[in-house]
Amino acid sequence: MRNRVIIGLVLSAIMVIGGGVIYYAYKVDPPVFSTIEAADDILDTLEFPLGPFQLTWLGSEARFEITHDDIPDHLIFSTPKNRGFLAAGYGVMESEESRGYFTIDEERRFVCEEQWVSGIVESPGAVTIVGDLGCENGESVPFEFTLTVKSDFQLQYAVSFDHPLVNRTFLSWHSDGDEHFFGFGEQYSTFDMKGRRLPILVQEQGVGRGLQPLTFLADLTNRAGGTWYHTYAPVPQFVSSKLRSLFSENKEYQVFHFTEKDVAQLEVYSAEAIGRIYAGASPADLVREHTSVVGRMEPLPAWTQEGLILGAQGGTAVVSEKLDSLLEAEVPVVGLWIQDWVGQRRTSFGKQLWWNWELDRDHYNDWDDFLGMLEEEEIRLLGYVNPFLVDTSDKRNVSRDLYSEAQAKGFLVKNADGEPKDFQITSFSAALIDLTIPEAREWLKGIIKEELVENGFSGWMADFGEALPLDAEMASGELGDTFHHRYPEEWAKLNREVLEEVGLLDEGMFFVRAAYSESPRYASAFWLGDQLVTWDEHDGIKTAVTGLLSSGLSGFSLNHSDIGGYTSITDFPLNYVRSEELLLRWIELNAFTALFRSHEGNRPDENIQLYSNERIIGHVKEFGDIFAALAPYRQELMEEAATTGAPVVRPMFFHYFDDPETYKINYEQFMLGPYMIVAPVLDEGVEEVSVYLPEGEWIHHWSGETISVDSMGEYVEVYAPIGEPGVFYRQGAEVARVMERD
Incomplete structure (x- = not known):
């Protein structure tokens, strides 16, 4: 209580001094724009055909433009006017992970921003621009920039530097003053990135994300407030209002700079950069091209489209009572999602789960009768799993200690001392499975098969995947700076393999939160993470819509949010709980998305729920019926997503x-x-x-x-x-x- 009072007094003082506004100052590095000159023998205008593409080198301006034969008057890509298109540098980056949030401390030691183009070399299906970059330390760095035809509507770019110290790549291109940039995976607070500096890093989305005073207090206590760009599922790809599209295939940390009016830049924390430039006459064309590279999502099982997937917890008797209240009102319930099938634990954040992936038969007693009741009602059962494991010494009725098993087998991500790395979650810690170990993957898949599939589950939430440190060293030898973004992709792939191997790919499903570029290739569905139970545009219901729209342009065709939001805060001096009106409006929203699924939230006893009163139950029925009525229409949209990548x-x-x-x-x-x-x-x-x-x-x-x-x-x-x-x-x-x- 004393700490809460102190926090309240500190907050009050800041609010008074700051006039009610809290300001944050973040140290960020600006873009690096180079000068450019060209050799005398390439000062003319030169044409280089690249299949259906055309590269025009404007020698007098030392820049180039790319067009496509199908849309010859449209500039697909062009380098900046009066500036270079490449720069390089050397920097030292330190990162610190805390509860899935990352603090990045970057120090640039030198940059190379004097671009000299010495020649252009043609080869079958490719053009390479060569030259040197002059550095501020007096050194010279040779570069190669190659464009290669990958398909009728795709060019691949590849940048490399011949210097042992270079570890930063800066690629710049022309942007119209009125151009808008959309996509970038799940972006919650901002849809158009023009004028923004956007880091691309999978991490926790934050609690508050700019909503004050919540964000300040979350940062003060746990560094968990987040910012407008924090997200579980970023993708280094965009679709612009000028029908231009670029995708960075790098897995390293990177930053988009859209802060200048007439030039944009991608900063990649690597000495090599590789990506795609797409051509298309519409946003649908550009999304089609992108999803042909990263993978497309298959239609969800038909049963998921016929009504509500009810999120409930509390054990057999409690869950059955909640379910009955909806069934008696003829709410079309098609699924029951019980995340607490492993048992519940009370933490500082609310009611959370025991991350030891075995059925808690004390919490869910009479299991066979429970399954029989659901089967009679034609209701599918869904559960929960993530790639963490916890020490279960404080949990009774444990028949299999998975943490100890994994530790003994060497399956856990290790720290610098060779011991299992300790990840602080809320008020408990956990260890993470190393997915680069083939035996660890098979072991974890076996657990999911035995404990979820064999116990009657048709699907599950495959949570987490964002916390791997950037400086981790995996058992395979791969470093965390690249595997950090591969981890959520591999986590989704592992879950898909389970469905394939047990023959449930058509009838089963899982939905993931953390994701990166290729996650759509593997995931059954996505959900938008942990929105605050508020109306605001920083972390509340509005961010669910923004996240749907942005992610759909990046290949996340089948996405949805928790009905009612997830995060509640009831610690003094804050009180964010779900209102009845908010819940009703969120029910309406989700009836027009890919899945109609509810969540009780992190503090279920303090929030109003779908089964709380007759008015809400009636509302769920009405919009559940609308959702079910739209199933044939959504089926067509899901089939379109599978063939073109178009979002629902x-x-x-x-x-x-x-x-x-x-x-x-x-x-x-x-x-x-x-x-x-x-x-x-x-x-x-x-x-x-x-x-x-x-x-x-x-x-x-x-x-x-x-x-x-x-x-x-x-x-x-x-x-x-x-x-x-x-x-x-x-x-x-x-x-x-x-x-x-x-």
């Missing part, structure tokens, strides 16, 4: 990219496929929303009114009380028959 939930510009107004829309509205517009209500006490309708005839779902829109679109104001979010569908579309009201 889409930003407005995905289909209306010629309309500049659509690029201004963030979380306010989105499209479910090509024929439905959803404007969720994301503010407390609001009963009216403004919806932007593109050209065409649109039917307002709740009133049945048809609105005809000419040419470039218009905003309409619609009544949107609880139970009636802004929902429109295009007249004549197949989905209209599903959505027509009696």
Whole structure:
């Protein structure tokens, strides 16, 4: 209690001194822009065909442009005007991991920012630009920049430097002043990155993320507040409003610099950089190309689309009672997700789990009868697992101590002393499985098969995967600076292998949180992490929409959030708990995403739940029925995702990219496929929303009114009380028959 009072007094003083605003100062390195000159023999304009691509070297300006035969008037990529396109450097980076958050301390020792292009070399399907970079320490660094045709709509770039010390690559390109940049995996607080410096690093998303005073206190106590760019699932890839797209294939830490008006830069913490430049005439084309590289997601099992996956915990009797309250009201429940199948523990953060992956038959007694009841109701069972293990000496009824087993077999990530690294989670610590060890992977897969699949689970949340230190050394010899981003990909791959090996790939599913570029190749579905149970745009319900839209452009086609959010804070002087209105609006939102799944949150007893009263239960039924009615439409969208990578939930510009107004829309509205517009209500006490309708005839779902829109679109104001979010569908579309009201 004394510590809470002290924190409260400190906060009060800061709020008074700062006038109610808390400012943070972060040391960040600016972009490095080089000068550029070219040799006398390449001062003319030169043309270099690259399959269907054309590279035009503008010698007098020492820069080049790339076009494509199918869209010859469109610049796919061009280097900066009056600046170089490459720079190099040497730096020392220290990183510190704490509860999945990373502190990066970077010191640049020297940079090489005088670019001299000495020649251009053609080879079959490739062009290489060669030269040197002059450094501020007087040295010269030879470079090679190669463009290679990889497909009809893809060029691969590769940058390398011939110098033993260089470990930073800076690639720059021209950006129009009014160009907007979207994608980058799951980005919660910001949709358009123009004007931003964006680090790409898998880590915890943060608690508050700029919402004050929560963020300040979370940082003060646990360094857990986070910032606007903290995310579990970043991807170094974008789609721009000028129909340009680039993907960095590097696994190292990297930073995008969009802070300049007319030039953008990618900074890669490596002496080599490799990536793709995509060509396309629409955002859909660019997403198609990107997902052909990183992998596409397969349709979810049909049962997941027919209703609610109820998140509940508390043991057999408690969960059964919660479930019964919904079934009696005829809520379409298709799945029961019990994350506490391993038993519960009380921590400083709330109710958490025992990370010893075996069924706790005391907590869930009468297991066979419990499974029989679910089977009779045609309800699938889902569980929870992650790649951590904990010491179970304080847990009774342990039949198999997995932590001790893994330690004895040498399966755990080790620290510098060769001992299992201790990861602090909340008020307990855990050890992490080293996924570079083939035997460890098979051991962990065997546990999932025995304890989840053989105990009747059809799916599970495959949590975590973001905490591997950047300076870790894996058993394989690979360093953490590259395997850190491979870890969540390998974790998803391991779970997919389980489904494949037990024959559940078509009927089973798992959903992951931490992810990187190639995670869509393996994951059944994604979820958006741990949103705060608030309305705000930093960490609340609005960030769930932003995360859906950004990640969909990066290949995360099937994504969703926890209905009601997850994180509650009830420690003095803070009190963030889920309100009934927020829960109702979140139910409405998730009915128009890929999965309709609830979560009780980290403090279930202090938050209102889906089963708390008749009003909420009735609301769940209504929107569960809508979700189920949309199953055929979503099935078509999921099949499209599997063949083209198109996301189920889409930003407005995905289909209306010629309309500049659509690029201004963030979380306010989105499209479910090509024929439905959803404007969720994301503010407390609001009963009216403004919806932007593109050209065409649109039917307002709740009133049945048809609105005809000419040419470039218009905003309409619609009544949107609880139970009636802004929902429109295009007249004549197949989905209209599903959505027509009696």
